[in-house]
Amino acid sequence: MAKQRWRTSKKGDNDARLEIFRYAILLFAGVILLKLVYIQVFQHAFYEALASGQHELFQELIPERGEIYLHDFKDETLVPIAVNQQLAFVYTDPRQIEEADDTAEALGELFGYSEEQIDALEERLDQPEDPYEPIAREVDEKTLEKILALELPGVHYVREASRLYPEPEMSGHILGFMGTNEDGSTSGKYGIEGYFDEELTGTQGYLLSERDISGRLIAVGTREYEPAQDGVDVVLTLDRTIQHKACTSLQEAMVKHGADGGSVVIVAPDTGKILAMCGAPDYDPNAYNEVDSIHVFNNPAIFEAYEPGSIFKPLTMAAAIDVGAVSPTTTFTDTGSVMVDGWNKPIGNAEGKVYGTVDMTKVLEDSINTGMIYSMRAMGMDVFVEYVKAFGFGKYTGIELETENAGTVDSLDIGAEIYSATASFGQGITVTPLQIVMAYAAIANGGVLKAPLIVDEIHYPDGTIEKRSVRDIAQVIDPKTARTISAMLVSVIEHGHGGKAAVPGYYIGGKTGTAQVAKSGSIGYEQDNTIGSFAGFGPVEDPKFAMVVRIDNPKDVVWAESTAAPLFGEIAEFLLQYFEIPPVRAIE
Structure with missing residues (x-):
């Protein structure tokens, strides 16, 4: 009996061990199954990437x-x-x-x-x-x-x-x-x-x-x-055809005049969208390491601030007209020079000219410095400074490009009359071509200053498209003032120094400016070094473009009417044809 009991016990032990082993196998299988589920569901991306091979x-x-x-x-x-x-x-x-x-x-x-x-x-x-x-x-x-x-x-x-x-x-x-x-x-x-x-x-x-x-x-x-x-x-926002024309024409003008550099900026006045922006000398971004100087990397249209000269005069006149200090028919008598507080020498006109009794339209046509000082005094220095800043000078435009320069109008805060007097005709302050063209675009746009846009859309990888919004900065001048200044600028082209910027069959408004170049590190201006500019827009009755042209240190001629104005006129004529705008006046 004892032997039988021992055999029964032994058999029971074997059955128990088998049962434990069976449960262990099931448990292990369950763990493996759970691990596979975890891998397949929760770490699928990891193993899929790993299996794709190193290159993929x-x-x-x-x-x-x-x-x-x-x-x-x-x-x-x-x-x-x-x-x-x-x-x-x-x-x-x-x-x-x-x-x-x-x-x-x-x-x-x-x-x-x-x-x-x-x-x-x-x-x-x-x-x-x-x-x-x-x-x-x-x-x-x-x-x-x-x-x-x-x-x-x-x-x-x-x-x-x-x-x-x-x-x-x-x-x-x-x-x-x-x-x-x-x-x-x-x-x-x-x-x-x-x-x-x-x-x-x-x-x-x-x-x-x-x-x-x-x-x-x-x-x-x-x-x-x-x-x-x-x-x-x-x-x-750039248009390929306009960009190509602007850049090609700028390069040709530089070669023609032996200029050191230049820039062209073209804007849609009603939106602030940049249609073209060119600087020279430019560089090939495919071979950026082959340039002679890293200075060439800076975009002159937004980086190289300069004293604008006479292209600033219409902005001074717009401010004076806007506050009622003068009108296009207001007259003053020019004696060739004027004394101002804070300076012990008379300030005169270009080439020492004397114009006698003239009205404000004539002041712009003949680019009379003393007439601009008269306009500034008529509105008052504080009012003048407010308008200069309202037009966007002395601050960043916010364009989405690297290395923008804000220019400087800090001297106007000093309070001495000399600084406002010289600024009234574009000296003693610095601006960029982009700031100038946006100010002229504001005149063309009924007095509303727009923020410049160079990015039209952002396309995200998921297919989402972010459209950049047109943005108003300020109503700088009244729409009536804008129309008045526009008409005066047409007269500048047709009766003043801007004749070579004219386009037959159209009313174009604009102004020349031949600016002196300030000496670096000392007082005064360089000899035989000027910057010629022309800023304007057209057609005046319904402006489709505002543009500024700048030619640095031309070697063959001095005045902007022979360098920047013809370049402006050439590009303006192209734009009018490109936009398919029919002439509104007889072509002689």
């Missing part, structure tokens, strides 16, 4: 930079002017290279290296313990094919995005470029590339996992995966 994973983690476009309003299309292209980054693994001298010679020949460069490359490749040596970035397809045909051991490549600017001859100052930082990374510099660098860059993704000391994934370790978010696309 790189594409997932590094965002694609957004592109930049401008309009072609005639075709109603968008034209890319900053795009991405896939070029090769060639590198070597010296551990795999058997003949460093032969490899250096072969690569050096393809890349056009000198003997010294080949020797230096050989020294870098002849390092058996070195796993990595970079050779060249942005290698084009043709060169890459030649490298691959050599089948050199240890020479490898990867594709990487590179920025391409298809129309560099008219876009350097607007676009900026992609430059290299101290840590070897790249980022946008200047222009749109610099201003919108963060938005264009996008958000980098990441893949995070825990590994053991052998580099293997830990099965139950932490894993996170976040895909990259591509950058936005930026659509500019």
Whole structure:
């Protein structure tokens, strides 16, 4: 009996152990199942990225930079002017290279290296313990094919995005470029590339996992995966055809007059949208590292503030008329010069001319300095200063471009009459071409100053489009005053110094300005160095454009009526035809 009981007990123990083993198997299977569910549902993105391979994973983690476009309003299309292209980054693994001298010679020949460069490359490749040596970035397809045909051991490549600017001859100052930082990374510099660098860059993704000391994934370790978010696309307000015409004409005028530089800005008065913005000398953003001076990176239309000279006079006159201090028919007697408080010498007219008794229209037509001082005194210095600031001078316009200069009107706050007197005819203060054209656009727009817009739309990767809104800054002058000044500016072109800016068959308003260039670091002005400008708009009865033209230090002629005015007239005639605006008067 005892023996039987022992056998029964033993059998029971075996059954118990089997039952425990069975439950253990079921528990283990359950854990595996739960882990698989967790992986499939909660970490699907991680393993999908891991399984895609290193190259595809790189594409997932590094965002694609957004592109930049401008309009072609005639075709109603968008034209890319900053795009991405896939070029090769060639590198070597010296551990795999058997003949460093032969490899250096072969690569050096393809890349056009000198003997010294080949020797230096050989020294870098002849390092058996070195796993990595970079050779060249942005290698084009043709060169890459030649490298691959050599089948050199240890020479490898990867594709990487590179920025391409298809129309560099008219876009350097607007676009900026992609430059290299101290840590070897790249980022946008200047222009749109610099201003919108963060938005264009996008958000980098990441893949995070825990590994053991052998580099293997830990099965139950932490894993996170976040895909990259591509950058936005930026659509500019610029019109491709207008931009090309403005930039081409500016370059031709510079060559003709042997000028040091120049700029053109064209604006739609009713919206503040920039239709064209050109600066010279410009640069090729594809080869930004080949410039003679980094100064060329600055956009002269927004960066180079200068004393505007006589193109400022209509703004002074507009202020005086707006407060009722003068009218177009108000007369004063010019004796050739006038004394002002705070200066011990008389202030005279250009070339010492004396005009006698004239009205305010004649003051603008003949660009009489003393007449502008008369207008400033008639309204009072404080009122004059208020209008100067109301037109936007001495402050940033807020345009979405890098390196904008606010100019300076600080001297007007001193209170001495000399500063307001000289400012009334455009000396002693500094402005940018953009500030000037926006002020003239305000006159053309019934006295309403608009904020300048150079970005029309932002296109997000998810398909969302953000439209930039037109924004009013201030009603600077009354609409009636704006109409009055407009008529006076037509008279300036037809009876004054602005005749070469005229367009037959149309009423165009505008004003010339030949500005002296202040000495750097001392008092006074440079000899034989002037800046010629012309600012205006048209057609006056329904303005479609406002424009400023600036020519720096022309060598053949001094006065703006022979440099900036003809350039303005040429571009204005093109614009009227481009906008298909019919003539309103007989063409003689």
